[in-house]
Amino acid sequence: MIFGMPWWVFMVILFIFFSGYMAFRAMRAERALEKQYIEREGQVYMKRIEEEREQRRQEQKEVTN
Template sequence: MDLPFWIYFVVAGIMTSAYMVIKTGREDRRVEEEIIEREGQIYMERLEKKRSEKKEMEHG
């Protein structure tokens, strides 16, 4: 089965493209998780601050 040489380039391009999609998807997910984690940490710090302020107001 003799295939034209350009078919090999097309297949290589498809494989490269698939690899890049997977790689980029992983990086995007990692960055998203970091952002979500930071936002969660900021939220928890705000909650803790409000709790401590509320305690101080209750105790005088």
């Protein structure tokens, strides 16, 4: 007996806390992965917009010449 409880009850309580900690850790890791993915997709989108702008500038230069 530990703290007046059978040892297996103490172990169940420990496993509950451990499970909660692991779930929290997994949630944080997944949030970080999502953030990286969103950042990467945003960079691709901004690059595409910049290429489109550059293409329009080139077309305007050709039209004015």
